[in-house]
Amino acid sequence: MNHSWHQTNYRLRHWWPNFENKYIESRYHLEKFSVNGFAVARGILVLALFFSLFSISDQYVPFVIPEAKLFSVGVKFTIGLVGFACYMAIIKDMTRKRIYTVVNFFLAAFLFALFITFYTYSQWLQSPATLFELAICCSFLTILIYIFVPLSLGQQLITALGFVVLFVLSAIFVFPDHASRIGFSTTFILLANTIGLSISYTINKNFREAWSNQQERERDNMLLKVEIDQRKKLEEQLKKLAMTDALTGVDNRRSFMEHLSREKKRADRQFTPLSIITFDIDLFKHINDQFGHEVGDKVLIDVATVVDERLRETDILGRMGGEEFAILMADSNKREANQLAKSLCKALSDHTVIHNDKAIKVTASFGTAEYQTNEPIDILLRRADKAMYDAKIVDVIALAISPNNAVQIKVYCFGIKILPAFSSIYSSYQFRS
Structure with a gap:
């Protein structure tokens, strides 16, 4: 049993290896987005567009008041515009400061939109349609965790699956008579976990290797530069000794x-x-x-x-x-x-x-x-x-x-x-x- 667990753990670590040095791991997460500016911009745009397309489902669910439907559609459409603006901002200037600023702004806007959407569905959407719409919100939140939150594989899995368990328990408590819808909504969230995990794998696994190789090259280049500087300094000292009177310090x-x-x-x-x-x-x-x-x-x-x-x-x-x-x-x-x-x-x-x-x-x-x-x-x-x-x-x-x-x-x-x-x-x- 222990051998099987260690083997599985090894496979997981080999499949998605974290850096053993915590400083390097935290530095990797800080530079993950800044180095892949175009990929980050594209991810923001895709996530925002999918959230905007989510407004189509609002046309087929019954709201208590028509204004709530317009408000929900407006929030999703606004996030689409915000995502496009963030995409253009990163494309025009892929500096680290710009990418960090845009990513933080988009995350804040997206989380706020999810909160507003979740609140709108829970207040003005007629049951049992509320269950599926809330599942979609949780799915977006799960994907957001996988893509943007700087966690290891195990931490991301625990966090995302925690949302699944919380959703299932809440759904059973609020909608005890809709077991089939609860199962379907849970399956939808698990599918979102799979999508988020694959995206996170693409970002982390491939980029970790590239980033690690880049760090090794930078370290080798730095060591080479230090050696070259030392040699130049030694050459300058030897040249100075050859051209300077040792006693007085003036030219020989x-x-x-x-x-x-x-x-x-x-x-x-x-x-x-x-x-x-x-x-x-x-x-x-x-x-x-x-x-x-x-x-x-x-x-x-x-x-x-x-x-x-x-x-x-x-x-x-x-x-x-x-x-x-x-x-x-x-x-x-x-x-x-x-x-x-x-x-x-x-x-x-x-x-x-x-x-x-x-x-x-x-x-x-x-x-x-x-x-x-x-x-x-x-x-x-x-x-x-x-x-x-x-x-x-x-x-x-x-x-x-x-x-x-x-x-x-x-x-x-x-x-x-x-x-x-x-x-x-x-x-x-x-x-x-």
Whole structure:
């Protein structure tokens, strides 16, 4: 016996399988109508038209008053118009919001019409014709449950058959002398159950499989998209690492040269000005020797930060190697490059690197060069470097001497007098001009 029940239950579940996950099951019911917009619209139209055709039976049943017949026919005809309007509304716009709104509106209108019809028959229809007309109302309600109520197979069967039992008990109590009509009406409701069950099977069984396959495809596509995004992100990170100086975060030499090559071609093509600035941190070797490479790295980072904060969005700062940097200025001539170099001289001289409560003043030597048409890139960089090294000589007017060596001190930068770098770097030096 138990084996037979389990086998039957398995067949039912296999015939109409519900999703074991309750969240997926509820989500399926929410999306069931929105995905099948045309099928929903057609179902509403057919149900409304059948209910309208139900008004034909009103011509052959005796009403107590003629107005009741006209009222009953009018209600059914109105539902037909409402169903057609809902059909057109869904066809024109099959968005989820529109379908939900239309379905809820139609269900409310249809249930209200059933209630009005049921009340009209029970009040103004002469017995025993009332029995059959009420059976038709229950049949429509049963079909409505099968199509629109989001229940499982067992729940739909129990609910629909519950209406049958309730109808039979009510009919026996109200019309005890009309057993044949009760049997015929009950058979009609059972037929409606069969129709509703077949419609529900068509909607649920086939669409469940299609929806399940669609969800699997969407999940696979989502996983694939996540994997692709991760790979793209990794590629971007690798590309950034390959084009960025790891210490300062600015462009490395390779990236800077690619930008310079691209801007050179644009300048040749559009006849626009192009300038570069090269600068070198003064006495960087002494900073490393006296304070260590950790402080030297901090100086490089601070210099790159101070300079980068004062550049335009179109300017590109690159570390060419060691303590040497370069700035690419598109659409800028030498005069504009000189102005920027002066402002950067002042900014660096005003900046202080703090290490163990000691202030380290940092200066740099700048050189500028404007691109000449069809000039090779290496020649352009060489001219800027020459201007930078010339500045190292011209701008020095003081000499710091220690027992072991002598260090030149920068006092001017691009004609601007800056504070001499007489900081803790030269604490063991004696100065003379």
